[in-house]
Structures are given as structure tokens and as C-alpha cells.
Amino acid sequence: MAAVIEAQGLTRHFGGLRAVDGVDFRLEQGEIHGLIGPNGAGKTTFVSLLSGRTTAQSGRILLNGEDITHLPAYTRVRRGIAYTFQITSVYPRLTVFDNIALAAQSRGAADLAPRVRAVLHRVGLDRDERTLAGALSYGHQRLLELGMGLALEPLVLILDEPTQGLAAGEIAGFSALIRSLVPKMTILLIEHNMDVVMELADRITVLAAGQVLAVGTSDEIRRNRAVQDAYLGVDHAVG
Amino acid sequence: MTERVKVWSVHLGVLALVFAAQYVLPPYHATNLARIMVLAVFAMGYNIAFGYTGLLSLGHALFFAAGFYGMGLPIGLLDWAPIPALILGLIAGGVLAGLVGVLALRTAGVSFMIVTLMFAQAGYLTLLYLNTWTGGDEGFVVDRAARVIAGHDLSLDGTRYVAAFGLFAAAMIACLWLVRSPFGRVMVAMRENEERSRMLGYNPFRIKLIALVLSGIYAGAAGAAYGLLFGYVGASFATIQYSILPMLYVLLGGAGTVLGPFLGAVLMFYLVDITSGYTDAYLFVVGAALVGLVLFAPRGILGNLRERFAPWLP
Numbered sequence: 083m084a085a086v087i088e089a090q091g092l093t094r095h096f097g098g099l100r101a102v103d104g105v106d107f108r109l110e111q112g113e114i115h116g117l118i119g120p121n122g123a124g125k126t127t128f129v130s131l132l133s134g135r136t137t138a139q140s141g142r143i144l145l146n147g148e149d150i151t152h153l154p155a156y157t158r159v160r161r162g163i164a165y166t167f168q169i170t171s172v173y174p175r176l177t178v179f180d181n182i183a184l185a186a187q188s189r190g191a192a193d194l195a196p197r198v199r200a201v202l203h204r205v206g207l208d209r210d211e212r213t214l215a216g217a218l219s220y221g222h223q224r225l226l227e228l229g230m231g232l233a234l235e236p237l238v239l240i241l242d243e244p245t246q247g248l249a250a251g252e253i254a255g256f257s258a259l260i261r262s263l264v265p266k267m268t269i270l271l272i273e274h275n276m277d278v279v280m281e282l283a284d285r286i287t288v289l290a291a292g293q294v295l296a297v298g299t300s301d302e303i304r305r306n307r308a309v310q311d312a313y314l315g316v317d318h319a320v321g
Numbered sequence: 322m323t324e325r326v327k328v329w330s331v332h333l334g335v336l337a338l339v340f341a342a343q344y345v346l347p348p349y350h351a352t353n354l355a356r357i358m359v360l361a362v363f364a365m366g367y368n369i370a371f372g373y374t375g376l377l378s379l380g381h382a383l384f385f386a387a388g389f390y391g392m393g394l395p396i397g398l399l400d401w402a403p404i405p406a407l408i409l410g411l412i413a414g415g416v417l418a419g420l421v422g423v424l425a426l427r428t429a430g431v432s433f434m435i436v437t438l439m440f441a442q443a444g445y446l447t448l449l450y451l452n453t454w455t456g457g458d459e460g461f462v463v464d465r466a467a468r469v470i471a472g473h474d475l476s477l478d479g480t481r482y483v484a485a486f487g488l489f490a491a492a493m494i495a496c497l498w499l500v501r502s503p504f505g506r507v508m509v510a511m512r513e514n515e516e517r518s519r520m521l522g523y524n525p526f527r528i529k530l531i532a533l534v535l536s537g538i539y540a541g542a543a544g545a546a547y548g549l550l551f552g553y554v555g556a557s558f559a560t561i562q563y564s565i566l567p568m569l570y571v572l573l574g575g576a577g578t579v580l581g582p583f584l585g586a587v588l589m590f591y592l593v594d595i596t597s598g599y600t601d602a603y604l605f606v607v608g609a610a611l612v613g614l615v616l617f618a619p620r621g622i623l624g625n626l627r628e629r630f631a632p633w634l635p
């Protein structure tokens with residue numbers, strides 16, 4: 083399989099903190115790739131480097147073989163890397179329609195209304211078109227956030243903890259929606275909810291202290307001793 | 322009634338009323354209204370930057386004055402005809418806004434306010450320094466013969482009203498079209514959440530620069546028209562007062578509404594006009610009104626109206 087995104091020796095330190103420290107990473111076309119790791123492992127910094135919100139100190143990022151390391155974030159979005167925020171970041175004072183339209187028109191203004199409605203239908207917000215985004219429930223705001231990502235029609239959709247704060251029933255719907263996006267899109271999923279990751283991800287990368295600890299299928303990751311240590315503590319593993 | 326029909330009927334209705342007002346109003350008020358319409362165009366431009374895009378500038382007097390001198394100097398020194406001079410004034414406003422924007426938009430918020438203020442002050446002092454050509458403090462009168470367009474003398478009340486109305490109507494329709502366009506939506510997105518907009522693929526610097534240039538074109542057009550209609554060009558129009566005025570109009574009428582700048586200009590103009598008839602301390606009354614406004618109705622008149630009754634109002 084071909085890599086959509088490839089990172090080579092990606093590094094970002096904040097002062098003495100090695101947030102991301104020489105990470106090599108491949109995101110294969112059409113997969114759902116889980117990114118997990120203990121708190122402070124560097125997950126969010128790593129995807130910020132991919133999306134361009136943070137600049138890399140060294141290393142390279144390739145998008146379909148093309149070097150995008152030095153492109154600004156908005157250009158990367160236009161090249162096909164969409165990022166949905168960990169903390170819901172919709173425009174609360176604009177309508178649901180306008181929120182999606184802002185993402186959709188970034189791909190061109192032709193046929194805007196039908197494209198927006200198609201996305202609204204897909205995330206199940208058809209009836210809230212005229213509602214102010216700030217008036218939506220939290221779960222619906224998460225859906226709107228995802229809808230904005232979809233409306234960008236990206237090659238790669240980076241989801242930063244999409245199910246955080248959702249009720250169990252909502253998570254099931256969310257997971258089904260995410261699964262329906264591949265293989266047309268490629269998904270990079272940062273998630274704390276292990277059940278969701280294990281169920282959805284084709285492959286999983288585990289980060290710890292800014293470095294790649296393990297890469298593999300969910301079964302491989304579950305059995306991996308180093309991962310168990312990182313998550314549960316060495317004492318537990320030894321004991 | 323669809324939203325589109327509602328929006329256009331309200332705005333075209335206001336334009337029709339303003340046009341008809343010249344047949345009803347006594348000459349004193351008709352002249353006031355002509356002045357207000359031109360100032361409202363300036364405020365509409367300010368609103369594009371501040372109300373829609375969230376750029377709080379204190380330097381718009383510079384772009385306003387660019388219109389005056391961009392129009393006045395070619396007429397005074399080179400005997401240009403009024404129409405090309407007017408167009409040059411408009412362009413001068415846009416170009417200066419672009420130049421200031423390229424530098425000032427590296428900053429945001431309070432720093433942006435201060436940097437634009439500094440540019441405007443530098444512009445004002447430059448006008449004084451070059452008093453051989455600009456007339457400095459005293460300015461210069463635009464020759465009456467140069468204020469005739471195709472046989473219509475702009476120094477006559479009736480002609481002046483129609484000319485001011487023409488500019489006002491064009492500016493309002495263009496503004497309405499702009500803020501309802503996809504680009505208008507992106508301007509608002511910059512105001513609401515710049516970081517999110519960046520992650521939707523928009524270059525904040527580029528969007529804000531375009532908005533500022535459009536804003537400068539409005540200010541330049543208003544300045545050029547003001548000078549031509551009222552026959553005077555002077556450095557006083559480059560003072561800080563003329564950066565604050567459009568902000569007050571916009572805040573009073575409603576930032577981020579198409580009709581707000583005009584409504585604010587009418588009310589503020591007459592607030593000053595009436596109170597100055599009773600007391601020398603009319604600026605105190607204006608100040609008190611503004612403090613009250615910011616405390617109790619920060620969205621301005623139309624902003625409040627929109628929030629409560631008319632969410633469709635652009």
C-alpha cells in the first residue's frame with residue numbers, strides 16, 4: 083500500500099521537553115490508523131506537526147510523496163489534510179449551515195448549498211441548518227465539527243479525540259460514521275477510549291515520551307509488553 | 322417571503338426613503354443628510370474592517386484623507402476633471418490601506434490599533450510638513466469650476482444631494498452583496514475564530530488584507546466625494562477625530578450590520594447638532610451616550626434588533 087502521509091525523524095522540543103522526538107510514521111492510503119499513548123506522550127503535538135499548526139524543528143513530512151514540511155497550515159488543508167479539534171471549535175455565533183459552508187467553500191464556491199446539505203445529512207444535522215452552532219448540544223457540536231472536516235473533502239482526516247465527552251449511544255453512531263469514510267478517506271484517530279480505538283483502527287501507533295513505542299494491529303498492540311508497561315506501569319508488569 | 326426578498330426589500334426600501342427625503346426636508350436638513358450619507362459611506366468601509374472582519378483600526382482617517390488629497394491635488398495642481406480625480410481618490414484610499422495593512426497586519430488586537438494609529442498620525446504630520454502643496458492646516462478650496470460634472474454643478478444643493486445619494490446607494494448595495502457573498506462569510510469567520518479559519522484552509526493575512534483594502538477604498542471614495550461635494554480639502558480630515566467618528570457611528574448603529582453605519586451616522590450627527598445648540602460641552606453628551614451604549618447595548622441598535630427580532634438581517 084502507498085503512504086498518504088509519511089513522517090521521517092520528526093522532532094519538536096519545547097525547551098527541555100522532548101514532545102516529539104525523532105518519530106518515523108507511515109499513514110497508509112484508506113486505513114483507519116489509531117494514535118494512542120499515555121497523557122503527555124506527544125500525540126497532539128505530533129498531529130499538530132502533520133497539520134502545520136506547529137512547525138517541526140527537524141525531520142520531513144511527505145504528503146503523497148511531496149515534501150510539505152515547510153508549508154503553512156492553511157496550504158496543507160487545501161492539499162488535503164483536515165484537522166478536527168480536540169476541544170470543539172465551531173463558530174458558535176454562526177448558523178450550522180454557515181459553519182459547514184465555510185469548510186465547503188474552501189474547496190470552491192460552486193454548488194455550495196447542495197454540498198453543504200449533503201454533509202449535514204451525512205452527520206445527521208439536516209434539521210438544524212438554521213440553528214446557531216452555539217445552541218447545539220455538545221454531542222451535536224462534535225458532529226458539526228466532524229461535518230466541517232468532511233466538507234473539506236480531505237485525503238486525510240485527523241480526528242483529535244472525537245468521542246471525548248460523548249454518551250455511549252452517541253459513540254456507537256460516531257464510530258459507524260467514521261468507518262463509513264474509509265477507504266475513500268484516510269483517518270488518523272487520536273483517542274483515549276481504548277474500546278473505540280481497538281474496534282475501529284486497522285493499525286495503531288503507540289507514542290510514549292515523544293517516541294514511537296510500537297506499531298501494529300490492535301491484537302499486536304494489546305499483547306505488546308512495552309505498551310502494557312507504558313500504560314499500566316512497569317511495577318504492574320513485573321508484579 | 323424568502324430571506325433574500327426580505328433582505329433586499331428592507332435595504333432598497335431604506336434607499337428609496339432616503340432618496341425621497343430630499344423633496345420633504347428643508348434645505349438645511351437636506352444638506353446635513355448629504356453630508357451624513359458621505360460620512361456613512363466612510364463608516365460602511367470602517368464596518369467592513371471592524372464590524373465584519375474584526376479589525377479594530379484607529380487609522381482610518383489616513384484612508385479618508387487619502388481620498389481628499391487623491392482627489393484634490395490633481396484638480397488643484399494639474400487641472401484634472403472631477404470624475405478621474407474622484408477615482409484617483411478612491412484608489413489612493415485602497416492603496417494606502419494596502420500598504421498599512423501589509424505592515425500592520427503582522428500584529429493583532431491592541432497592537433494593530435496602535436500601529437494603525439501611528440501610521441495615521443504620521444500621515445497627518447506629513448500633510449502638515451508638505452504644506453506647500455497640501456495647504457497644511459488651512460487646506461485649500463476646490464475650485465467651483467472643477468466641481469461641475471457634465472453640466473451638473475455639485476455646489477448646488479439639489480445636485481449635491483443626488484450625487485451623495487448615488488455614492489451612498491452604490492456603496493450600500495456593494496456592501497450588502499459583499500457580506501452575503503462567500504467571501505463575506507470568510508471575513509466573519511476571521512472575526513469569530515481566526516485559528517479555526519486557518520484550519521479550514523484560509524490564509525488569515527490575505528483575507529484581512531483584502532478586507533482592509535476594500536475598507537480603504539470606501540474611506541477613499543467617501544473622502545474624495547466629501548471634498549468634491551463640499552469644496553474643501555484639509556489636513557483636519559486626517560486627525561484622530563476622523564478615525565474615531567466612523568467607529569462611533571458603527572458602534573451606535575450596530576457593528577456587522579449593513580444599515581448600522583448609516584443609522585449611527587444620522588443619530589450621532591444630530592446628537593452633536595442638537596446638543597451643541599444648548600451647550601458648549603456637547604462632546605460630554607456624546608461621550609455619555611457612548612458609555613451608556615457600550616455598557617447597555619454593546620451590539621448597537623441594529624445589532625440588538627437582529628438578536629431579538631430579525632436574525633436574517635445582514
